[in-house]
Amino acid sequence: MSGVNKVILVGHLGKDPEVRYLEGNVTVASFPLATTETYNKDGKRVEQTEWHNIVMWRGLADVAAKYLHKGRLVYIEGKLRTRNYEDKEGIRRYSTEVVVENFTLLGRRSDFEPNSPADNRSGIASGNSGGDQHKNQKSDDSRSVSKGESKVDFSENDGDDSLF
Numbered sequence: 001m002s003g004v005n006k007v008i009l010v011g012h013l014g015k016d017p018e019v020r021y022l023e024g025n026v027t028v029a030s031f032p033l034a035t036t037e038t039y040n041k042d043g044k045r046v047e048q049t050e051w052h053n054i055v056m057w058r059g060l061a062d063v064a065a066k067y068l069h070k071g072r073l074v075y076i077e078g079k080l081r082t083r084n085y086e087d088k089e090g091i092r093r094y095s096t097e098v099v100v101e102n103f104t105l106l107g108r109r110s111d112f113e114p115n116s117p118a119d120n121r122s123g124i125a126s127g128n129s130g131g132d133q134h135k136n137q138k139s140d141d142s143r144s145v146s147k148g149e150s151k152v153d154f155s156e157n158d159g160d161d162s163l164f
Contacts, residue, residue, distance in 0.1 A: 005080055006008045006077070006079060007075070007076070007078050007079060007080055007098050008075075008077050009033060009035055009075070009076045010035065010073070010074070010075050010076075011033040011034050011035035011052070011053060011073070011074065012033070012034050012071055012072065012073055012074075013031050013032070013033060013034075013068055013069065013070050013071060013072050013074065014032035014033065014034050014051065014067070014070065015031055015032060015070045016069050016070050017029040017030065017056070017061075017064045017065055017068050018029040018030050018031060018121040019061060019064075019065045024057040025086040025122065026057070026058060027057070027058055027059075027061040027062050027065070028055065028056070028057055028164065029055070029060075029061035029062075029065055029068075030053065030055045030097075031054050031064075031068070032051050032053060032054070032057070033051070033052045033054045033074070033098075034050070034051055034052075035049070035050050035051050035052065036048070036049045037050070043077065043112065046099065049102075049135070052076075052098055053095060053096065053097040053098065053102065054076065054097065054098050054100060055081075055097045055099050055102045055121060056099075056103075057099070057100075059160050060100055060102075060103070064103075064116075067105060068105075071103065072105065072107065072110075073106040074103055074105055075103060075104040075105065075106055076098065076100055076102075076103045077100070077101050077102050077103070078098045078099050078101045078102075079098070079099055079101065079121055080096060080097070080098060080099075081096070081097050081098075081099050082094055082095065082096045082097075083095055083097070118138075134153070136161060144147070
């Protein structure tokens with residue numbers, strides 16, 4: 001029986017994705033993702049934050065470059081990869097990364113609209129072409145992108161940032 005290599009994370013981007021273009025115009029985006037766990041210790045609330053190195057390739061990287069920004073909440077599915085390299089001093093280093101297979105943008109619709117209070121960056125698309133299309137969209141929170149897919153659907157949710 002073969003093993004399972006599956007990672008599921010929900011967290012906030014630590015910085016805007018760093019986008020690179022490799023030979024053959026292959027796009028790669030990478031960024032740190034923070035996940036925070038809360039628990040009680042001796043009657044006090046304690047938060048523990050873990051940082052994860054995230055890597056997206058090709059179409060996913062293109063979508064990430066366009067829609068993901070520092071502080072955004074995102075659901076990520078992928079697999080762990082460990083690579084090694086030599087640093088400037090010739091010492092072998094190891095880096096473990098999450099290679100993304102699909103992701104979902106989480107949050108309110110207003111988080112992704114141009115000139116919204118949540119984000120004053122220009123050029124962030126809302127996923128519709130304007131007009132009254134809001135009325136015809138689904139009411140679930142599906143803003144998913146999968147490997148080999150570049151469609152983004154910004155459907156409105158009930159306004160909270162929770163998963164369920």
